[in-house]
Amino acid sequence: MPSQEAASTPLPVVITTGEPAGIGPELTLMLAERDALPPHSVAVGDITLLAERAKALGLRVETVACQPGEPLPEGPGVLPVWPVALNAPCLPGVLNPANAAYVIATLALAVRACQNGHAAAITTAPLHKGVIIDGGFASFTGHTEWLRDACGVDEVVMMLATDSALHAQAPGWLGAADLRVALVTTHLPLRAVADAITPERLTRISHILASDLSRQFGIPKPRIAVCGLNPHAGEDGHLGREELEIISPTLEALRAQGLDIRGPYPADTLFTPRHLAEVDAVLAMYHDQGLAVLKYAGFGNAANITLGLPLVRTSVDHGTALDLAGTGKASPASLGVAIRLARRLADQRAATGTTSHL
Structure with missing residues (x-):
């Protein structure tokens, strides 16, 4: 039986870090370094990739592996990560269709966590539709449609x-x-x-x-x-x-x-x-x-x-920005907005009988 304190801890917002060659991983790391992630946030992605990208960009972030259902590590500059391993090595700005299945696996883990009561919401960093199609997912048309099918809803x-x-x-x-x-x-x-x-x-x-x-x-x-x-x-x-x-x-x-x-x-x-x-x-x-x-x-x-959807999902308003990947020049503003909005929508859903204008 979970303790009363554990039961009252808000469920996390899950951040899927998106296309590994794009800016999603570093935007997540930037927010972690700036302590700009809302409490109870967790990234999903390759923990080695994240650690290496943080080092290359000089970001003071400690990536800590954990699993759905476990307490999240906390502290300044700490980024909790639910690990999913890359299928192939990845360089910033260089797409590799071999990692298409990796991107889909991060999404699948996030959806399962919401369905199993281990997460409150999903925020998705950008992916690259073309490379996912080239990687063997011929019917893939985007996050929105994939989540529709994964959640079993018609529209x-x-x-x-x-x-x-x-x-x-x-x-x-x-x-x-x-x-x-x-x-x-x-x-x-x-x-x-x-x-x-x-x-x-x-x-x-x-x-x-x-x-x-x-x-x-x-x-x-x-x-x-x-x-x-x-x-x-x-x-x-x-x-x-x-x-x-x-x-x-x-x-x-x-x-x-x-x-x-x-x-x-x-x-x-x-x-x-x-x-x-x-x-x-x-x-x-x-x-x-x-x-x-x-x-x-x-x-x-x-x-x-x-x-x-039967779950909360938010995302950024931009793409993978391959030309900026690995440079540290991309802005994490939209990702921050999306994560905060996901937290707010999830808290509203959890608060019985309460609503707020957003």
Whole structure:
């Protein structure tokens, strides 16, 4: 039987260190050296790689191996690590498909830890989709879709958020306003997007978004603005008929079901402060339609949240930055935001009957 003290210790946030040749390992080490990791955080990755990267960058970090379910070592500059061994040697900036299975193994360990009650949340450092595909995982399309399948759910929603409550020192050009952007489609070629926008998909995505904005972000009745797919939201059918035939009728049906969901609006005018001030989130039709704006507004100080999972998952707003790997020049700001947000969302889930605005 665990002691009362052990039982009351918060479960850790698990940080998967991502592509070993990228910046994920060193960003995690930077946060550990600066004592910028929230209490009860643990990394997942190759402990030798982490120790060697810390030494090469002159980071004063002690990497300490432990296992899920064990107490985490604590102290200034201490980074607890749940070890997963690399499949092949790794150099900063040099991709190796042989390590694709290693990256997947770190994710699998993190998910198992959440499912087994040994972790509260997952924060993922960036991976490289191309090298994972080249390494034998031909159907891999990204963290979001892999976690959906690993957790056995039918649909998840990718949402990125800037949050002035988490980083008021750099709110971006929107001033104090928060910007939350969710996606109907994620990692698809642009020519496949229109066919993927169906009434059924749009309905599922909208319900997940509204539900988790309420459940995880403490917004009782979320206000959602929806982008059109085409320029000018189709211009009454002259620039495409998806708005008339699919998007507008689906939104009308969702409003009849009680959702406060508005649009479709032309994306080029929806993403302006006056319109954003009237809603809690924007639902964009495809990846670059929504995320280009969000990353302009808050790149490096935003987090990626996967909605619709039975666990909390956050991530960074950037990629592997192979050109910066091993240089110590990459900023750990987004990873820090993502870890703090994961801790906050996990604590909110654990607090019965309590919510807070994020």
